[in-house]
Amino acid sequence: MPRSANKVATRRKRKKLLKLTKGYFGARKNVYTVAKNTWEKGQTYAYRDRRNKKREFRKLWIQRINAAVRQYDMNYSQFIGKLNEKDIRINRKVLADLAMNHPDAFKAIVDSLK
Numbered sequence: 001m002p003r004s005a006n007k008v009a010t011r012r013k014r015k016k017l018l019k020l021t022k023g024y025f026g027a028r029k030n031v032y033t034v035a036k037n038t039w040e041k042g043q044t045y046a047y048r049d050r051r052n053k054k055r056e057f058r059k060l061w062i063q064r065i066n067a068a069v070r071q072y073d074m075n076y077s078q079f080i081g082k083l084n085e086k087d088i089r090i091n092r093k094v095l096a097d098l099a100m101n102h103p104d105a106f107k108a109i110v111d112s113l114k
Helices: 007-020 032-072 078-085 092-101 103-113
Strands: none
Touching: 007 032, 032 078, 032 092, 032 103, 078 103, 092 103
């Protein structure tokens, strides 16, 4: 008995992948094997960078807080240490937002630590 291949399913699978790689440069968009490799590599980058994005934002928040507290003769390390001492639980994202958009509220927090 001859071997039977499921051409319909194979075609659908290939079209689906080529649709995902639409807009890529050169053979990456229309040659199935190249497109498949490119797409898989892109997915690994996406997975990795979803985690890196969190790191980058935390670094940014810390820089903003540090810049803001230096106006009040304190550095980031001292500020966070005093926050922990006084048991004030505000995360860095909120602190950075206060420092940038609500300086009066941020100043109130700094004054409560001194």
